[in-house]
Amino acid sequence: MSTQQNDPSQHIHQPAQLGDHSAAAPSNSGVVSQATRVSRRYGEGAGTRWALSDVTIGFERGKFTAIMGPSGSGKSTLMHVLAGLDAPTRGSVTLEGSELVGLNDDALTEIRRTHMGFVFQSFNLAPTLDIRENIRLPHSLSRKSAPYDEAWEAYLIETLGLQPYLAQRPSELSGGQQQRVAVARALVNKPAVVFADEPTGNLDLATGREVLQLLSTLSREQNYSVIMVTHDATAASYADRVVFLADGCISKDIPKSTAATISQLMLAEVDA
Numbered sequence: 001m002s003t004q005q006n007d008p009s010q011h012i013h014q015p016a017q018l019g020d021h022s023a024a025a026p027s028n029s030g031v032v033s034q035a036t037r038v039s040r041r042y043g044e045g046a047g048t049r050w051a052l053s054d055v056t057i058g059f060e061r062g063k064f065t066a067i068m069g070p071s072g073s074g075k076s077t078l079m080h081v082l083a084g085l086d087a088p089t090r091g092s093v094t095l096e097g098s099e100l101v102g103l104n105d106d107a108l109t110e111i112r113r114t115h116m117g118f119v120f121q122s123f124n125l126a127p128t129l130d131i132r133e134n135i136r137l138p139h140s141l142s143r144k145s146a147p148y149d150e151a152w153e154a155y156l157i158e159t160l161g162l163q164p165y166l167a168q169r170p171s172e173l174s175g176g177q178q179q180r181v182a183v184a185r186a187l188v189n190k191p192a193v194v195f196a197d198e199p200t201g202n203l204d205l206a207t208g209r210e211v212l213q214l215l216s217t218l219s220r221e222q223n224y225s226v227i228m229v230t231h232d233a234t235a236a237s238y239a240d241r242v243v244f245l246a247d248g249c250i251s252k253d254i255p256k257s258t259a260a261t262i263s264q265l266m267l268a269e270v271d272a
């Protein structure tokens with residue numbers, strides 16, 4: 001991997017402010033999550049590292065995108081910035097046309113609970129809650145005044161095959177079962193976007209495929225966007241689009257491809 005860094009400070013760009021969506025996709029477009037000229041710097045002086053350098057990318061509703069790239073290329077930073085978990089040094093990040101940059105932590109937390117879902121490699125279920133309580137957690141924690149959609153919960157439980165486990169604790173379930181609970185929890189508030197960080201990393205091959213198939217089918221059916229960070233070319237082959245990062249920049253952006261093609265492109269990135 002090249003250590004050459006693209007210094008985005010050469011670009012003069014003022015981030016859009018709250019209510020000013022001039023730099024963002026309009027909310028009625030197909031783009032649900034958008035980063036515009038986003039840079040993220042870590043450290044100062046000689047130790048400066050640009051984890052992201054002037055990245056512009058939009059993610060469409062109903063589309064499943066995989067983000068790939070060598071270790072240290074900026075995948076997690078991009079996902080964290082898109083989810084409002086990390087603030088960019090420069091640039092604009094919008095969700096459904098609304099600016100996230102500049103919002104305080106409480107506002108970002110509420111947006112994450114009501115408009116985003118998260119699926120992690122390590123499942124991250126609450127160990128003391130039973131499965132039904134875990135599925136309902138994003139709704140219980142949010143200030144959302146909308147009534148809980150029992151029919152939607154029932155659909156998720158049925159589709160994900162969770163009925164037999166509802167009264168159990170996460171530790172009593174297998175990894176695959178726990179990840180299906182995490183998928184239900186991620187979808188319970190009908191998010192605009194689901195962020196998945198290596199969602200199959202702790203699953204066997206068959207269970208991993210099942211989880212990816214569910215994420216992909218549900219995103220199409222329910223019209224939410226999935227943004228998945230992965231090192232696994234097979235997992236990325238379930239996506240409608242594969243974006244490659246290298247040294248904090250987007251190096252390739254391709255439509256749905258086979259695992260073999262994605263592997264070859266990944267190898268080319270590592271060798272570059």
Ligand SMILES: Nc1ncnc2c1ncn2[C@@H]1O[C@H](COP(=O)(O)OP(=O)(O)OP(=O)(O)O)[C@@H](O)[C@H]1O
Nearest residue numbers: 042043049051069070071072073074075076077078
């Ligand atoms: N909190 C931090 N402090 C300092 N540098 C950081 C921090 N987080 C990330 N970086 C640096 O930013 C760059 C991008 O990191 P990032 O975690 O986004 O890469 P990644 O592609 O997700 O890597 P991996 O595949 O290994 O998880 C790396 O050089 C990393 O060392």
